Amino acid sequence: MAENKIFAGPRVRRIRNGLQLTQTAMAEALGISPSYLNLIERNQRPLTVQLLLKLASVYKVDLDELQGEAGGGLQQLREVFADPLLAGELPGDQELIEVAEAAPNVSGGVVKLYRAYREQASRLKDLADLLAGEGHMAALSDTRLPIDEVREAFEARPSHFARIEEAAEAFHASLVAGDDLAGALKGWLKREHGLVVRALPVHVMPNLRRRFDRHSMRLFISERLSPFDQLREIAMEVASIACHEAIAAELETLRFSTAEARRIARFELARYAAHALMMPYAAFLAAAQRAKYDVDILRARFQVSFEQAANRLTMLQRPGATGIPFFLMEIDSAGNRLRRGGAQGFPHARFGGACPKLNVHAAFAVPGQVLVDRVEMPDGGEYLVIARTIDGPQAGFEERVRRTALMIGCDAGFAEDTVYGTPRTPAVAVGPACRLCERQGCLARAEPPVTRPLGLDEMATGLSVFDFQ
Template sequence: MSLPKLYLGRKIRDLRQSVDMTQQKFAERLGISASYLNQIENNQRPVSASVLLALADRFQIDLAEFSQGDGDRLMSALSEALADPLFDGYSANLQEMKLIVQNAPDLARALITCHQAYRRSSEQLASLDDTVGHRMSAAEPTVYEEVRDFFHFVDNYIHELDTAAEALAAKIGLTEGESAAALARHLETAHGIRLARASDPMLIRRYDPSAELLYLNAYLPAATRSFQTAFQIAELETAAIVDRIAAGAGFRSPGATEICRVGLFNYFAGALMLPYQTFLGAAKELRHDLELLSARFGASIEQVAHRLSTLQRPGAKGIPVFFARIDRAGNITKRHSAAKLQFARFGGACPLWNVHQAFESTGQFIRQLAETPDGVRYLSVATELTKAGGGFNAPHRRYAIAVGCEVTYAGDFVYADGLDLTSRSAYDPIGISCRICERPACPQRSVPPLKAGLTVDVNSRTILPYSFS
């Protein structure tokens, strides 16, 4: 059987431009003609095996990463947008969408952005009942969605911040499980800032630059206090890097840049507490056991789960992991996937996903083998977490997190032990969202698929009150 043809024009053009070479010079380095390189870059000819080997030899390219499609997130968002009834007259096939994502990703992002704007406008118009003329308050969620998309499409990995955090962790002697003292010591010796107890029980962190004090809630878990200390270090030491990254993101919504800056400081804080290579090695050694990793690094379960989903450093990638946090109403408040599984951008999560069961089993880790409509199988682990602090009368925030991987990597996770990964009946059929899921007989379906043709038979009733094509 012949191998599939690889059209990697954009990637090769981006590589050539990153090393600041003309087509003539780049072609000479590869041992091919400039006209052949021009055809490759314009996707008029596929990349041959000899050219791939030359790229690996002369430019230290990881062939597995270079030739593998990296547009799963963009593909998912594009296919969800095109599923909208707005595009009833057009039905894109998989090959067409792959061509767009691979060769014109900026065009795909522009289409997704237009679809988001259309949805927001439609939702606003639908809510104009007796409040016509009143100011709409949809700006804030839009801002957060925009920032969330920024992190989503950079694969939730910021190389410059990640390596800077790793270097600082080594410099200040941040050892496993001893982060609190080392972080506080560095904050004081490097910046003259001391930790102080916050008197407001609702306060998590407050920095007073004039008094050179960082106030922290003493009743918060140690991992949260360490993270807030790391956040303050990030703000003091990485502001220039963060400002440059946020400014280059091209945000449209007012306030998005500031929210992104906070997100980038958060990213640095997590990378500082859980340095890349050390954490990656521990994750492999402990088989991604969230509790053991949490204990070893003095971090929370959520911090560990989130960090696992960011291990996407070129040349040193971890297992492709998905991570999500969900509230009791079913809203996904954090999401990222380095795996093929991509979360819905609109609507709630699939009710058959085990993350919902976690609220019923406090303190337990719920395991699930699941299969999505595209036939890909996953191991999903979910648990319910509570954030408290401040005593009996303080608010207790409850939410659930889910972390997992494609079943081909399940052997690297302790949570797969004892599960029959080969039995088809062991896998629960889940979807991404009811609005784009095409499973015809799902007993938990809440709404029909967007583009489905519905049939209602008054003489017959099944689990669903309708059928669809």
């Protein structure tokens, strides 16, 4: 029977160094030559089963330590190199395994350094938000990723692009009147550009939402998508062609620093244009005002999804014909913020959006149900917030459903103009984020504020482990 061979030279070297033995002394105890032990430590020779048993009996070594992978150290290194700043640096795990095995102390140092970097980045962001709230703009780092640059640009301005709105309304008016917008858009693509739209089953296109084949002039869309999301993909293709000049003009005004940032922003503007095609501005604003901004009524009226109708509400800021200035935030079940935006720019300084008491977090407990709250900020400002979960592409039997939660909000002064503003309920006391909030005795506090020292007292303990002075 062939012997199992294990290459674990660095681990053998660590054991020998820990026992303060020379290679000669260890080789003599194991019954092998010093030169052979040297080859083992350099991974030039394997550890056989006999040598494993000998190490275990002579030095009381745990066999799992020798046979196992680099364990926690490897997993922590994977966490480090999964960061967007480092993603793509390594083709696979082999180099990480070698580092974790050969230099565990160096591996641990890298992990500590990375975690310190993340902690400092988080603190700097909190301080920047705090300074912004006081009217001071902090300088932005030149190491931002392109996606960060795009998000910051879209979040810092009104979510309204006049040129795209005008182009989308003009194009929509040119379509043959009818209830089937998807059919009209498909017909235009085929008639004007010879482009055919086809839905493909999951096994043919398992990892893509859409794919455009220039050779056969076909747009493939995944059957995983709901009919509403399929319509948006078709509308995005149409908008990219019919509203090309308007999208390019709006993109030019944003002045991104890299080609990658411009590419991402062009995609986001095409998505904006798709919503404008699906829900033309004047018609949508009139319907929203009649329905008192009831998202469910609007999605039924325009045959779109809850997420699409809610997103469109944030765009109603045309001069002379404005709607309520809604803002929007989407998170996943781990609390990661996937996007933020709004008619007047997401209100970072006052609202923040990172308080665990917001109903957007509670929405995951009641999927599909609309939750409505009034919330009060520490400075006395109030907002009306509406939250609901939204499901991603259709999952297979063995796949986990992708579910996120969407929250739209507006200043509480507009509450009575919406269907969600009555009856009036007591406001929930929230904050912009735990590190920026100084509310005393908060049961939901997850971190201490950066503006106050901790007030730990052996004689009296408050409701939170992060009580402060």
